[in-house]
Amino acid sequence: MASNTVRIAVLPGDGIGTEVTEATLGVLEPLAKRHGIGISTETLAAGAFHYQATGDAFPEASFRAAEAADAILLGAMGWPGIRKADGTEIAPQLDLRFRLKLYAGVRPVRAIPGVPVALADPRAAGIDFVLIRESTEGLFHSSGKGLVTEDYAEETLRITRATTEKLSRFAFRLAERRAAKRGRKGRVTLVDKANVFRAFAFMRGVFDGVAREFPAVESAHHYVDAMALDLVRHPWAFDVLPTENMFGDILSDLAAGLVGGMGFSPSADIGDDHAVFQPAHGTAPDIAGKGIANPTATLLSAAMMLDWLAARGAGQGFADAAAELEAAVDGAFAAGLRTADIGGPDGTAAVARAVAARFGA
Numbered sequence: 001m002a003s004n005t006v007r008i009a010v011l012p013g014d015g016i017g018t019e020v021t022e023a024t025l026g027v028l029e030p031l032a033k034r035h036g037i038g039i040s041t042e043t044l045a046a047g048a049f050h051y052q053a054t055g056d057a058f059p060e061a062s063f064r065a066a067e068a069a070d071a072i073l074l075g076a077m078g079w080p081g082i083r084k085a086d087g088t089e090i091a092p093q094l095d096l097r098f099r100l101k102l103y104a105g106v107r108p109v110r111a112i113p114g115v116p117v118a119l120a121d122p123r124a125a126g127i128d129f130v131l132i133r134e135s136t137e138g139l140f141h142s143s144g145k146g147l148v149t150e151d152y153a154e155e156t157l158r159i160t161r162a163t164t165e166k167l168s169r170f171a172f173r174l175a176e177r178r179a180a181k182r183g184r185k186g187r188v189t190l191v192d193k194a195n196v197f198r199a200f201a202f203m204r205g206v207f208d209g210v211a212r213e214f215p216a217v218e219s220a221h222h223y224v225d226a227m228a229l230d231l232v233r234h235p236w237a238f239d240v241l242p243t244e245n246m247f248g249d250i251l252s253d254l255a256a257g258l259v260g261g262m263g264f265s266p267s268a269d270i271g272d273d274h275a276v277f278q279p280a281h282g283t284a285p286d287i288a289g290k291g292i293a294n295p296t297a298t299l300l301s302a303a304m305m306l307d308w309l310a311a312r313g314a315g316q317g318f319a320d321a322a323a324e325l326e327a328a329v330d331g332a333f334a335a336g337l338r339t340a341d342i343g344g345p346d347g348t349a350a351v352a353r354a355v356a357a358r359f360g361a
């Protein structure tokens with residue numbers, strides 16, 4: 001990666017995907033100037049409306065350009081009523097996940113000061129954990145290829161040693177970095193169902209092997225059903241939570257609900273050489289075009305992107321910009337910013353303005 005200048009492939013997609021992406025790019029520009037970091041962006045065509053217009057949901061040229069970029073920033077894709085000829089949904093983000101082998105679906109779940117949390121307990125203000133959803137195998141191994149007969153249907157759960165080792169190492173390294181920042185010991189809790197499925201007992205065994213490489217980080221296991229309960233009872237108790245694909249899919253929506261909803265849920269899909277940063281939400285047809293979509297999730301995803309680029313050698317300026325962007329989001333909400341999804345008056349552009357104003361833009 002060329003030092004200090006990065007190329008970002010931008011896939012705004014459909015519906016509010018385009019709105020939250022535009023707002024985020026508008027914040028990144030003054031942020032980059034301020035930190036003296038070079039960010040060049042290239043906007044690429046893909047998504048449901050592109051499919052409707054051209055018959056191609058994800059042109060190979062867009063994929064190639066995304067693959068060649070240093071990082072990928074994605075809005076959201078898909079639209080009700082627009083489906084491929086075979087009836088499947090339009091989801092280029094899934095193509096990216098599989099083609100670029102983005103095994104770690106990283107979903108930070110953090111209470112933002114001023115944003116109402118779902119729990120009355122004052123400790124809920126301290127919710128700060130990260131779900132890591134394995135994103136290439138698990139129960140999604142056979143998705144779209146499951147066996148359906150007249151009398152039964154069957155899908156396959158697949159857990160591999162190679163992916164579990166990578167996922168576990170990713171989780172422990174993340175816990176180390178979080179521990180260094182927060183000045184306390186990190187803890188990685190594998191979420192599984194090892195009491196019932198041999199595949200999860202296998203996953204646990206592989207995870208435990210990796211845990212031994214990280215003696216400074218605590219390691220634990222939790223059954224997924226108990227985790228669903230405990231994420232509601234005491235979510236502030238958790239740190240880094242790697243889990244299987246389907247469990248992560250479900251728990252990350254539950255987790256988003258704890259801290260203000262989808263508009264506050266950033267995510268990153270990370271592989272060995274590529275990463276896609278996007279809000280966890282979809283295209284929200286019900287509110288698209290109204291200027292009221294909450295861009296916070298995308299702004300926080302962009303902060304994750306800057307941090308990831310810094311860790312890959314783009315330079316300290318990127319890490320500083322990431323920290324400032326996150327602090328600016330927190331500061332804006334702490335100062336009274338209230339988006340429509342939490343019952344407030346502030347639309348997409350107002351959030352971008354308020355966040356940029358925090359760092360003097």
Ligand code: ATP
Nearest residue numbers: 078262263281282283284285286287293294295341
């Ligand atoms: P997908 O299938 O892509 O996950 P979905 O059907 O789960 O999509 P979303 O598009 O994520 O749905 O929207 C779910 C609900 O949350 C909708 O009512 C939508 O308006 C709301 N929502 C999602 N994202 C935002 C946002 N950024 N700001 C405000 N509301 C949002």
Ligand code: MG
Nearest residue numbers: 253280281282
């Ligand atoms: Mg959804």
